[in-house]
Amino acid sequence: MRLSRYFLPTLRETPKEAEIVSHRLMLRAGLVRQEAAGIYAWLPLGLRVLNRVCAVIREEQDRAGAIEILMPAIQSAELWKESGRYEAYGKEMLRIADRHDREMLFGPTAEEVVTEIFRASVKSYKDLPKNLYQISWKFRDEVRPRFGTMRSREFLMKDAYSFDIDQASARHAYNRMFVAYLRTFAGLGLKAIPMRADTGPIGGDLSHEFIILAQTGESEVFCDRQYLDFEIPPVTTDFEDVAGLQGTVDRWTSHYAATSEMHEPAAFAEVPADNQMAARGIEVGHIFYFGTKYSEPMGAKVTGPDGIERPVHMGSYGIGPSRLVAAIVEASHDEAGIIWPDAVAPFDVALINLKTGDAATDAACTEIQASLEAAGLTVLYDDRDERPGAKFATADLIGLPWQVIVGPRGLAEGKVELKRRAGGERETIAPIDLIARLKRA
Amino acid sequence: MRLSRYFLPTLRETPKEAEIVSHRLMLRAGLVRQEAAGIYAWLPLGLRVLNRVCAVIREEQDRAGAIEILMPAIQSAELWKESGRYEAYGKEMLRIADRHDREMLFGPTAEEVVTEIFRASVKSYKDLPKNLYQISWKFRDEVRPRFGTMRSREFLMKDAYSFDIDQASARHAYNRMFVAYLRTFAGLGLKAIPMRADTGPIGGDLSHEFIILAQTGESEVFCDRQYLDFEIPPVTTDFEDVAGLQGTVDRWTSHYAATSEMHEPAAFAEVPADNQMAARGIEVGHIFYFGTKYSEPMGAKVTGPDGIERPVHMGSYGIGPSRLVAAIVEASHDEAGIIWPDAVAPFDVALINLKTGDAATDAACTEIQASLEAAGLTVLYDDRDERPGAKFATADLIGLPWQVIVGPRGLAEGKVELKRRAGGERETIAPIDLIARLKRA
Numbered sequence: 064m065r066l067s068r069y070f071l072p073t074l075r076e077t078p079k080e081a082e083i084v085s086h087r088l089m090l091r092a093g094l095v096r097q098e099a100a101g102i103y104a105w106l107p108l109g110l111r112v113l114n115r116v117c118a119v120i121r122e123e124q125d126r127a128g129a130i131e132i133l134m135p136a137i138q139s140a141e142l143w144k145e146s147g148r149y150e151a152y153g154k155e156m157l158r159i160a161d162r163h164d165r166e167m168l169f170g171p172t173a174e175e176v177v178t179e180i181f182r183a184s185v186k187s188y189k190d191l192p193k194n195l196y197q198i199s200w201k202f203r204d205e206v207r208p209r210f211g212t213m214r215s216r217e218f219l220m221k222d223a224y225s226f227d228i229d230q231a232s233a234r235h236a237y238n239r240m241f242v243a244y245l246r247t248f249a250g251l252g253l254k255a256i257p258m259r260a261d262t263g264p265i266g267g268d269l270s271h272e273f274i275i276l277a278q279t280g281e282s283e284v285f286c287d288r289q290y291l292d293f294e295i296p297p298v299t300t301d302f303e304d305v306a307g308l309q310g311t312v313d314r315w316t317s318h319y320a321a322t323s324e325m326h327e328p329a330a331f332a333e334v335p336a337d338n339q340m341a342a343r344g345i346e347v348g349h350i351f352y353f354g355t356k357y358s359e360p361m362g363a364k365v366t367g368p369d370g371i372e373r374p375v376h377m378g379s380y381g382i383g384p385s386r387l388v389a390a391i392v393e394a395s396h397d398e399a400g401i402i403w404p405d406a407v408a409p410f411d412v413a414l415i416n417l418k419t420g421d422a423a424t425d426a427a428c429t430e431i432q433a434s435l436e437a438a439g440l441t442v443l444y445d446d447r448d449e450r451p452g453a454k455f456a457t458a459d460l461i462g463l464p465w466q467v468i469v470g471p472r473g474l475a476e477g478k479v480e481l482k483r484r485a486g487g488e489r490e491t492i493a494p495i496d497l498i499a500r501l502k503r504a
Numbered sequence: 505m506r507l508s509r510y511f512l513p514t515l516r517e518t519p520k521e522a523e524i525v526s527h528r529l530m531l532r533a534g535l536v537r538q539e540a541a542g543i544y545a546w547l548p549l550g551l552r553v554l555n556r557v558c559a560v561i562r563e564e565q566d567r568a569g570a571i572e573i574l575m576p577a578i579q580s581a582e583l584w585k586e587s588g589r590y591e592a593y594g595k596e597m598l599r600i601a602d603r604h605d606r607e608m609l610f611g612p613t614a615e616e617v618v619t620e621i622f623r624a625s626v627k628s629y630k631d632l633p634k635n636l637y638q639i640s641w642k643f644r645d646e647v648r649p650r651f652g653t654m655r656s657r658e659f660l661m662k663d664a665y666s667f668d669i670d671q672a673s674a675r676h677a678y679n680r681m682f683v684a685y686l687r688t689f690a691g692l693g694l695k696a697i698p699m700r701a702d703t704g705p706i707g708g709d710l711s712h713e714f715i716i717l718a719q720t721g722e723s724e725v726f727c728d729r730q731y732l733d734f735e736i737p738p739v740t741t742d743f744e745d746v747a748g749l750q751g752t753v754d755r756w757t758s759h760y761a762a763t764s765e766m767h768e769p770a771a772f773a774e775v776p777a778d779n780q781m782a783a784r785g786i787e788v789g790h791i792f793y794f795g796t797k798y799s800e801p802m803g804a805k806v807t808g809p810d811g812i813e814r815p816v817h818m819g820s821y822g823i824g825p826s827r828l829v830a831a832i833v834e835a836s837h838d839e840a841g842i843i844w845p846d847a848v849a850p851f852d853v854a855l856i857n858l859k860t861g862d863a864a865t866d867a868a869c870t871e872i873q874a875s876l877e878a879a880g881l882t883v884l885y886d887d888r889d890e891r892p893g894a895k896f897a898t899a900d901l902i903g904l905p906w907q908v909i910v911g912p913r914g915l916a917e918g919k920v921e922l923k924r925r926a927g928g929e930r931e932t933i934a935p936i937d938l939i940a941r942l943k944r945a
Contacts, residue, residue, distance in 0.1 A: 070573070
């Protein structure tokens, strides 16, 4: 993609409404634009990151056996009255009357809708287990939305819902998502630690939050430092292996880790002093087992092997991709701008033409762009008529993993410059060697 | 994917609320489920079709130079007051008060939001032309939603918006989308005819609807039969070639074609009698040029080469993917069920095990599934413990392009059966030859 044809409205000034670094950088790098309080448009570069985050999430959900569906944004209040949450949810729920004055709402979550879908068609234990997930926009009418897409009113959420015949199977469903989440966050270049959490308005008696550590985190968390060195379950993980998954979950819950709501100072004090870590954290995922909380009032029942009908055991599992984009920026930036992990970068390479208009440099850039793209790399080519300093600043701000810098002086020696955004290491290299070099890294 | 692990809630009975064949088949084949009047959940098989439709649309939008963004669902009423459409839009707009009693709405379209995004950052003709598009869920509160996803209240829409310095450039932007739409519908396996159309609430003085012919179409259309044989602009089309694109558009508008609102019987009478075609049609796309209708009141101005500021010329371009899925079913089905065009089929192959539980047949199916998937084909493997008749009926109903039928009798001779869903041709074939056979077709 040529930058001159792209739409990348970067800002020179730091927007004063932005309190945290991710919000500032996401506005400055032209990733998002605020359209109303807590409501953002995703501009081309931001949307590419968001889509890549979703792709990693989707891959791990599918691997763990979850099946993707898409439920509507506008839901009927009727279902929420069945579950008893319609009144309980409070003002965070965006309530709507349609033209016939029917009570509707913009879904803040979808336990009720998915339970309705399930009960309409699944009648036997033979069709279990099931896990249905979606990635869709939700709305929670926060009193004071802030921190950009970290805490917006309209936000993207991956929400999965598991259905099982009994508590033991539901525990295995929970473990599948637990392990999928460990793999998802690692795949996004993040170190996330599962912490016992409060269940809040979702309800239930087993719940973990996945927290990444960042100085600007919203809440205080307490954990054993050893988690930072734990190995992530491999791609070969067998999600059908009940004992194997339980072993992984046991290991990842064997040490102390708690959010401030669940913190027990006495238990934390027993962690060896060297391993005690109190830090700021950002919640990037939340999983719940809540048994028959929804299936019972809503009549989602299946027949067991004994022919007896019983309410299905459920769990729900959330990740917020739009929040994750901000969390990644919090965890990965420097003074000059964003540093995207390779897995979610909007383009792999920033191709910088130091002398746009110079025929040889233009031709070299065009050729490099074509050859990198033919090799499957994505390239944002800065072909604007700007001075090198402005192009360097833009490239550092938007944080693509690699910069390929092309100018007449280097070309005279048959070389271009390759810079790694993270770390800033530079090397000179012949254009023909670029692909092998980038593929190796 | 194994059907036993999938979520495919097919219905035996024809749902009585469904008036048209696409609505009936989409419910029966477990593609969608109604959650409220005119509001649908997309179940796994339906979502796969919807995503493939979007992929074709996206590919052609990108090819034509449009850039993808994503605007919020919930918009502020303020912007609609700026354009003057807030009162004018009427009851189809879903109006919402948030917890602070601010006037919001669920966007039925996004001319206002995109104009705001544009005016905030683009100031010079040098940054033009631009075309920004999104694929996102819209809401129009129809009095009487019906016909399933053909006319639902919550619906998916691809909406693109072009920005140009003057009318001539805007015309070229219009032509780019015109040609992209011809290619998009052809890519989806549909024959769509552009027809001069009324501009309705979008406004403007140049507009075409793209109509596919189907017996169950919602409106009457009149056109010259010659359009059916016109060639689709090739993949090599140069979207920068102003004269070339104008030539294509001139050709595709050279004969009579009009929706009932724009129909002129006298002009139609001049079409040679053999070529006169009056038929039912389904609108699958709508494009508009409306000049400065939004840019003027909203102050979206750019500086021209002469240094003078002027309002930008705009157009908008819509395709409804959720409606298209229904339109494709209307255009492609038989008594037994849906017949998906290859380009949008949810899976390429239905693999039918005639004797689940028979070790040799199970092993052969597992091996065929693995080899087809390794070759890049998608497979839905019916491994359920059901009689062959039920499996054949499901396969015909859900309409995957190919059926591979595996049973002990055929396997004894080293053969399986291959059936083409469209046409129903059958052949016996050695499993090892399947990939070459399917790739050839």
